[in-house]
Amino acid sequence: ALGSTSLKTLALKTPAHWKWESENPVHKDVFDLGTAIHSIVLERDESNIVEVDADSWRTKEARTAKEQAHKDGRVPLLTKDLELARAIDRSIMAHPLASRMLTGHKAEQSVFWEEDGLMLKCRPDALNLGLIADLKSIITADPNTFGKTAADLGYFMSAAHYQDGMETITGERMPFLFILAEKSAPYPPAVVELDEEALEYGRRMNARAKRIYRRCLETGEYPGYPETGRISLPGWAINRMDDLLLETEPAHV
Numbered sequence: 001a002l003g004s005t006s007l008k009t010l011a012l013k014t015p016a017h018w019k020w021e022s023e024n025p026v027h028k029d030v031f032d033l034g035t036a037i038h039s040i041v042l043e044r045d046e047s048n049i050v051e052v053d054a055d056s057w058r059t060k061e062a063r064t065a066k067e068q069a070h071k072d073g074r075v076p077l078l079t080k081d082l083e084l085a086r087a088i089d090r091s092i093m094a095h096p097l098a099s100r101m102l103t104g105h106k107a108e109q110s111v112f113w114e115e116d117g118l119m120l121k122c123r124p125d126a127l128n129l130g131l132i133a134d135l136k137s138i139i140t141a142d143p144n145t146f147g148k149t150a151a152d153l154g155y156f157m158s159a160a161h162y163q164d165g166m167e168t169i170t171g172e173r174m175p176f177l178f179i180l181a182e183k184s185a186p187y188p189p190a191v192v193e194l195d196e197e198a199l200e201y202g203r204r205m206n207a208r209a210k211r212i213y214r215r216c217l218e219t220g221e222y223p224g225y226p227e228t229g230r231i232s233l234p235g236w237a238i239n240r241m242d243d244l245l246l247e248t249e250p251a252h253v
Contacts, residue, residue, distance in 0.1 A: 001112055001121035002213065004161040008154035011209035015216050016224035029057065032075050037085045037137050037181065039075070041092055042107040042125055050076045084183065088137065091187040098179045098191055101133045102126055113168045118210060122165040125179075132162055132176045141180035141190040150194060157209075159194050160202030 009018040036049050050069040054062035056078065069076035077085070093099045105128035112121045126133040138149070150156050159176040167173045176199075180190045194202075216222050 001119035002210075003121045003123070004154075004158040006213075007161060007206050007209040008157050010212050011157065011205045012154055014224045015212060015222035018213075019222040027070075032077060033081050033085065034137055035075050036077050036082065037088055038108070038125065038135060040085050040089045041102065041135060041181070042105075048074050049082065050074050051079055051082050052076050053079050055080070087185070088181045088183065088187050088189075092135075092179065092181055092189045095189045095191070098189055101128050101131060101177070101179065101191075104128060105133070111165055111169055113165055115168075115210070118213070120161075120165060122162045124162055124166070127166075127174075130172070130174055132166060132174050133179055134158070134162070134176065135179045135181060137181045137183055139183060141182040141188055143180075143190050143192045146178070146180065146190075146192050147198075150198065154205075156194055156198040156202040157205050158202075160199045161206055163199065164203065164206075 006018060006022070009021060036046075039045050039048060050065065050072075052062050052065045052069075054065075057063055057066060062078070066076040092102065105126040106124075107126055108123055109127070110121060110123045112119060114120070124132050125135045134155075136155075155178070159178075163173060163176050175193060178192050178194075180192060182188055182190075
């Protein structure tokens with residue numbers, strides 16, 4: 001089944017990227033921190049976390065402990081990162097709306113549905129109060145910058161995908177809220193919601209991804225970037241150079 005990550009890759013990158021990533025999964029240390037934050041905040045559970053008492057992963061002992069934890073299906077965290085996850089949890093649970101959404105909720109339940117022959121899936125972080133909540137650990141939780149983040153990382157597509165999936169299953173269009181967890185002190189969280197225009201673009205881009213995927217299934221081909229002709233400089237660069245040139249070029253008589 002296709003999830004939102006696959007749809008974003010198909011729509012915003014290329015089928016070649018999607019095929020490679022699906023066949024060659026990559027694990028990064030930052031994924032472990034995100035998993036741990038989800039476990040602590042969403043499930044109130046640290047039992048799957050292995051604390052590694054080291055300042056970094058550079059020592060042989062730390063690397064060995066990390067490898068063993070992964071082999072055991074557990075999440076290794078440096079002590080400083082475990083303390084970070086706990087601090088984020090305390091801050092979120094002190095937020096009036098976020099704490100309500102994450103109390104008595106259903107956490108990380110997978111949902112599957114079919115759409116015109118395609119199997120699709122989503123895994124809401126939390127369902128509660130008639131809302132879908134998605135927890136994001138993020139550099140800054142400033143709502144004024146989240147629009148750019150949502151565009152760059154395809155969060156507008158994820159929100160639309162989750163909304164549509166839950167509506168297919170329940171018959172109800174649920175609001176989709178992001179709980180933003182800032183990863184530096186004092187860890188101020190924010191709860192934000194994308195507007196209808198953003199969600200509509202998300203639906204259109206998701207539809208684009210599905211069209212691309214169906215074409216790949218039909219042809220057995222997963223192309224990369226399309227051929228193109230001449231490339232223009234972006235408008236902002238041209239405007240900047242025009243301003244600079246006006247300062248130095250001689251005036252025409």
